[in-house]
Amino acid sequence: MDAQEVTTRAFDGLPVCVAGIGVSGRAAARALAGRGARVTLVEGRDGDAERGHAAELEALGVAVRLGDGETLPAGTGLVVTSPGWRPDVPLLTAAAAAGVEVIGEVELAWRLRPADGTAAPWLAITGTDGKTTVVKMLECMLTAAGHKALAVGNVGTPIVEAVSQPYDVLAVELSSYQLHWSSSLAPAAATVLNIAPDHLDWHGSMDAYVAAKAKIFAPGCTAVYNADDATSTALAEGAGGVERRAGFTLDVPRPGELGVVEDLLVDRAFTADPASEAAELAALGDVRPYAPHNVANALAAAGLARAFGVPPEAVRAGLRAFVPDPHRIQHVADIGGVAYVNDSKATQPHAAAASLAAYDPVVWIAGGLLKGLDVDDLVRSCAGRLRGVVLMGRDRHRIAEALARHAPDVPVVDVADTDTGAMDRVVTEAAGLARPGDTVLLAPVGASFDMFANYPARGEAFIASVGRLPGAGPAGGAGDADGAEPGGPAGGAGDAR
Structure with missing residues (x-):
C-alpha cells in the first residue's frame, strides 16, 4: 500500500463536517470527498452565490446544508472549519462538547501530505503585518534558485490542493486563525514577523493571540525571528526543540543574524562561519517599495530562503523579480511636488x-473602523512628522481625540461625508x-x-481621486513606482509589516 493510499484510507467513510462555503471550505470539501470521506458542508448564508457553490459540490457527492451554520450534523467524526469561524460559535462549541476534533484547512492539508518522503517542505510565515509581502518575496527567491515553489496558505491556491502537487517547497502564509486550528504542523523553517494587538475580538485576549502565533515555531524547525521585535524574539527563544534560531534586524547584524550594513542586506546566520564571515544578499535599492518595514520583510524572506539553502545571488534575483501588491505603500502620483501614496492595507495601528x-x-489621511x-x-x-491630518470614517473622532492630546498644533480636517464622492473631498482637503x-x-x-466594500475598494477610490486633482496625469497603477527612495534603515526598526 503506497503512502497516498494510506492517506486516502484515513478518511475513507469518515463523516466530516466542513464549516463554511468560502474558498478554503470548498477546497477542503473537495479534497475530503476525493478521499472517500462522507462530507457535509454547512453554511449560515443561503444566497445565489452559496447555491451556485453548493451545486458544484453536490455534483462531487458533498451534502450541503445552507441557511443553518449552527447545528452539528449527527454522527460527525471530524469538523474542518473555515478560518473566520470563531471558536465560540454554536457549531464549534457543540463539537467540543461532543468530543469531536475541530481542525482548520491548513491542518487538514498537513495531514493530507504524502507520507512516502516526497512531501514538499513548508517554509511558514506569520505575524501581525507583512505576511503576504514576505510569502511572495520568498516565492520569488525560491523560484530564482531553480525550485518549483508556490506561495499558499492565506494567499493564492488553497493549500489542500497544493499539497497533492509535485512542488519542491511551499511558502506558506498562516494567519492567527489558521494556527489556532492547527496542532501538528512542523514546517522546516518558520518566522514570526512581528506582534501587535489585532483580532482580539476573535481570540479573546492578547495572550491567546500570541499563543496562536507561537505554534509556528514547531520542534525541529529553524526559527527565524525579528530581533527588533521583543515578542517575536521571546517566542523564538521560548520555543522548545527548534533546530536553530536566526534573527533579522535593521541594524548591523551580529553572528546568527541577517541585517543591514550601510546600503547592503547581509547574512551572518547561514554562512559557514557566522562569527567571521558575512554573505552579501542584496542592496537596499533591490527592495521595492523601499521603506524600513519592507527592508525587514525582505530580510525575513531571505532568512527563510537561506535556511532552505538558497544562494545569495538568488535572494537578490528574487527581490528584483518581486512585484509588490497594490494598496501597500503604493506610489500613485507626484503632483506639484507632492507625492501621493496609497497604503489602504494599513488597517490597524502597527x-x-x-x-x-x-x-x-x-499629510495623513486616516479613519475607518478601529475595531476597538x-x-x-x-x-x-x-506627531513630529505630521504636516496635517484629514479624517474620515466612523471612528474618526477617536483619532481626532488622540491628535488633540498628542499633536494639538497639527491642522486637522474632519470630513463627515460617507457618499461616493467622499474620497474626492478627502483628497482635495x-x-x-x-x-x-x-x-x-x-x-x-x-x-x-x-464606507467601502473592502480595503482594495478604498485604495482604488483614493487612486481615482488623486487622478482627478488639478495637474494630475493618469493615476498610477499597482506597480507604478517604488515608494520612498532608499536612504538607510533608521527610523523603522521593528516595524516590519
Whole structure:
C-alpha cells in the first residue's frame, strides 16, 4: 500500500463536517470527498452565490446544508472549519462538547501530505503585518534558485490542493486563525514577523493571540525571528526543540543574524562561519517599495530562503523579480511636488506606524473602523512628522481625540461625508494642506467596511481621486513606482509589516 493510499484510507467513510462555503471550505470539501470521506458542508448564508457553490459540490457527492451554520450534523467524526469561524460559535462549541476534533484547512492539508518522503517542505510565515509581502518575496527567491515553489496558505491556491502537487517547497502564509486550528504542523523553517494587538475580538485576549502565533515555531524547525521585535524574539527563544534560531534586524547584524550594513542586506546566520564571515544578499535599492518595514520583510524572506539553502545571488534575483501588491505603500502620483501614496492595507495601528515612519513630512489621511484598538501610541509616535491630518470614517473622532492630546498644533480636517464622492473631498482637503516635498499618505489605521466594500475598494477610490486633482496625469497603477527612495534603515526598526 503506497503512502497516498494510506492517506486516502484515513478518511475513507469518515463523516466530516466542513464549516463554511468560502474558498478554503470548498477546497477542503473537495479534497475530503476525493478521499472517500462522507462530507457535509454547512453554511449560515443561503444566497445565489452559496447555491451556485453548493451545486458544484453536490455534483462531487458533498451534502450541503445552507441557511443553518449552527447545528452539528449527527454522527460527525471530524469538523474542518473555515478560518473566520470563531471558536465560540454554536457549531464549534457543540463539537467540543461532543468530543469531536475541530481542525482548520491548513491542518487538514498537513495531514493530507504524502507520507512516502516526497512531501514538499513548508517554509511558514506569520505575524501581525507583512505576511503576504514576505510569502511572495520568498516565492520569488525560491523560484530564482531553480525550485518549483508556490506561495499558499492565506494567499493564492488553497493549500489542500497544493499539497497533492509535485512542488519542491511551499511558502506558506498562516494567519492567527489558521494556527489556532492547527496542532501538528512542523514546517522546516518558520518566522514570526512581528506582534501587535489585532483580532482580539476573535481570540479573546492578547495572550491567546500570541499563543496562536507561537505554534509556528514547531520542534525541529529553524526559527527565524525579528530581533527588533521583543515578542517575536521571546517566542523564538521560548520555543522548545527548534533546530536553530536566526534573527533579522535593521541594524548591523551580529553572528546568527541577517541585517543591514550601510546600503547592503547581509547574512551572518547561514554562512559557514557566522562569527567571521558575512554573505552579501542584496542592496537596499533591490527592495521595492523601499521603506524600513519592507527592508525587514525582505530580510525575513531571505532568512527563510537561506535556511532552505538558497544562494545569495538568488535572494537578490528574487527581490528584483518581486512585484509588490497594490494598496501597500503604493506610489500613485507626484503632483506639484507632492507625492501621493496609497497604503489602504494599513488597517490597524502597527501597520499605519510602519507606513508613517517611511515619510516626513506627511499629510495623513486616516479613519475607518478601529475595531476597538487604541491609537494613542501611534499618534504620539508620528506627531513630529505630521504636516496635517484629514479624517474620515466612523471612528474618526477617536483619532481626532488622540491628535488633540498628542499633536494639538497639527491642522486637522474632519470630513463627515460617507457618499461616493467622499474620497474626492478627502483628497482635495489633503492636497490643500500639503506643500512641495510632502507626502499625502492614505494609511487609514482602520478597516474599510463603514464606507467601502473592502480595503482594495478604498485604495482604488483614493487612486481615482488623486487622478482627478488639478495637474494630475493618469493615476498610477499597482506597480507604478517604488515608494520612498532608499536612504538607510533608521527610523523603522521593528516595524516590519
